[in-house]
Amino acid sequence: MQTLLFLILFPILVACLLLFVKQTTLRYAVVALSALAIGGASIYLLIQYAFEGAVYFAAPSEAAGLVMVAIEMGLALFIVYMGAKFKNYLAIALAVIQAALVVYLEISFPENLHAVHNLFIDQFSIIMALIVGLIGSLIAVYAVRYMETYHHHHPEVRDRQKMFFFVIFAFLAAMFGLVFSNNLMWLFFFWEVTTISSFLLIGYSETEEATKNAFRALVMNLLGGVAFVVALIILAATEPTSGGIDLARVLTSPDAAVILIPAVLIGFAGITKAALMPFSSWLLGAMVAPTPVSALLHSSTMVKAGVYILVRFSPVFAGTFAGFSVGLVGAVTFVVASAIAISQSDAKSVLAYSTIANLGLIAACAGVGTYMLVWAAILLIIFHAVAKSLLFLGTGAIEHRTGSRNIEDMEGLIVRMPKMAVMMFIGIAGMFLAPFGMLISKWAAIEAFVQVPFGLVFIAILAYGSAVTVFFWAKWMGKLVTVTRNQERVEKGFFEESWAPLYIITGLVIAAVLLFPVISSTLIEPYVLAIYGVTALLPQANVAIMLLMMALLLVLPVSFLLFKRSAKRLPVYMGGRPSTPDLHFAGSLGMTREVQTQNYYLTEYFGEARLFRPGAVVCIILILASWVLAGVAL
Amino acid sequence: MTWTWLIGAVLFLILAPVAGGLIAGIDRRITARMQGRVGPPLLQPFYDVGKLFEKENVVVTTAQNFYVLAYLIFIALSGALFFAGGDLLLIVFAFTLAHVFLVLGAYAVHSPYSHIGAERELIQLMAYEPMVILAAVGLYMVTNSFYVADIATTTIPAILYLPGVFLGFATILTIKLRKSPFDISTSHHAHQEIVKGITTEFSGSTLAQVEIAHWYENVFLLGFIFLFFAWNPIIGVAAVVVTYVAEIFIDNVTARVRWQAVLKSGWLAAVLALANLAILSYMMLGGV
């Protein structure tokens, strides 16, 4: 239990320490050392508990509970203050409602608010902790130099780096708390802390747009928070049958119908946090935040909390129409967000839409919730966290070097920033190509949905969704590898330190593929086995084939040595006009003209304006349906 | 027993280029006859590829060789997996990987014509991918296995359960065989509006590799068609022949369409397949 407490409390200490560190070099030292400690501790956690199954700990409840309620009230007051300051009354209203509900809960059911074990750890928690501990701390390290450069590029933004790093580390603590909590009250507390962290970090630049988007994120997440409290009240009120607020007891509760309603409500909170449709707009708005924030909160960890809770509850959802409905919300989000991603040229928007899409896919797996789907969902969580954080960090680095994060401007990156381009290439490959992770999971998901009644709906959605996914990723990849001429390399001069986290995460993307049979057999399969009594097994032959493909991919670049450097080089064909290698050609009237190539965005067909509304309407209907169906089941 | 899969893979790797080249030769002769011509010798495709290997090695950028080589290797690997009896979905995704390499090769050269070809290739990919996945799922629903080895040895006449899926697959087969009216990214016909599209900047041995990859892929596609009729090999071979001749016929009587029509056709084909599968799963649920 010491490791768990260390992971929750140590980041808070660091956060407080960072409030007093002003100098970048010193901050870098502090962040790097604590990242090392946190990363080390999470690996130690893996070694310590990987083979133990679920372990429960009776952490002190009374005092901690009080502190948490006090902090929650403080946060509510803070929201009210911020809401008043920026005249956002919806936020105030939601914060007040939520606080009132918490108080009601505390007063009405004081005797039902105790879990026997407040903390626990099992393989799924270990996976989440590893994501937070390794990727989260790497991103924090990256952020130090990034923020220095950020302020260099944006002199108009007030330097609030002390607050920034305080929130980042407080957030890490909250994430650890969230995945270790067995007491749902605790889980809810950490949940709220992540919401506030996200709010503060989105609004970092204090521009009008940032503030507006921060409040949008806050309001939508508070909506989920309210649903969460309502679920807690229902659980506390029905304690004998539902199991109360003890996560383990709730999930094994004999009366499935009773807990279905709170499960669907908590699932709704998960939907808002994971930014599924119709709440996807907050995650897009969140892209105004500095890139490490997008990487940390809005792709690899915080939004994962949303799907984490859905996956936790998938045994409850399994086989129910309500769960099917929740799954459909995810599936519809997957296909619609993927399609909209086609029309986006801003790299961060593409990443945001792809994040929403993948969270949707995970939610789809969790909602339907058979053992194979849970296996696929957890695999998706891992691979997505690794690859997507790399892509976000890479985009940030590119933006700082080239001054743009538009995909069109990334043309010829392989010439201008070869190392960066290779890393982005690996990251993108990790998102959609065999034998990389996301594809393994999609494939497993299809095989699993076939065996589910009405699974055909999901298969159809997955089939179309994968097709559009290939389109938007491949065209981005194409821009990266375009070999342009007469352009200088701009890689050098970027702060050397920032490369280390990028290298490590790139290594993780590849390692995740090579090690995935091990990850699956030591962590995911035992977890699924413990919950369902059966487990998903990948046929050995297929694993071997995938490793073979990966090996081929790693070996193939050697073929560069085979190609004769002496091969004759010709400029590209330009309809017979004499042209230069950088695509200038002799036009009519003696004028030299330039050819520019641009990707297809098909806005007319896949634009936000065209697809968002129908997608959101369908998802709203499905969410309402899930509530009705949960009610009917009762 | 345990090594039979390897035999299938090795036979494919060795024989598929021969078979694919011959099929291409027959294709060109039938096409010529349909147009009232004599047509080239049967072995013409081999002469063409042999010639390409004799030509000078000309590149825009050395990187293009890498992507095309990767394309060829992964096409061959995916096809080998198919004939080794592997998992159909994995094979489909491996093919996607291969095609992405071809597209990247076209992007790498930074040429306006290849660029448009690459974009259109991606649109083709987007058009046929759902249907291919659904075809795999359909075969699973009938035979209860994703493994080609099981599907190919089934005694169930899959085609009777999957007529819609088959028709849908035949539609996207036109895209995959690069035949009119769906040959928008590159074409075997002379002259098109984007020169040679995705292959514009590939020449000599690089172009030869693209061609060989195409042969490999065609043999795989015909193998896929066979799976629908696998319960009776004779009917299966006949069906493959009829389907291919029909594709040649369509190639000769239609004009190239715009990319919107390709996308729409591919996705509607998948809708047709879905309707088929929905009825099928309803029947299965009803215990019919």
Added chain:
Amino acid sequence: MSTMAYLKRSPWILHYDASSCNGCDIEVLACLTPLYDVERFGIINTGNPKHADILMITGGINELNRAVVRNLYEQMPEPKVVVAIGICAATGGIFRECYNIAGGVDKIIPVDVYVPGCAARPEMIIDGVVAALSILEEKRAKMTGNAQAKEAARQAAEAGEST
């Protein structure tokens, strides 16, 4: 290796209209029709110099397409031959004296075969292509010969260094 010679069996053509009156162009296209069907000899009309072996040019060279013809020629990988179709492509023909006509194709790029006629008849064109094939084969033999000689020289040099 050098005995293979598939080149003769698979000549791919790039057809360019320099400033022809279209008379010869019609005849070039006629070669592809069922009546003459040059695909019998593996001849394909590609629209792309990077894929072509034979450049067929009709019409004389004018000031505006001088650069284009040179560019197309340079874009073709070796070995390659040029066939000038019709009298205009050979000498400039009746347009020879025009203010904007440079003359025949050979003013700009080396021509291997001249096919006379106004317009050149399809039979003549096919005959010209067949003549071009043996030149193409000669060039190929020379090219591989050169490459082999170079390779041998390189190896000899390496051997010399190592001893």
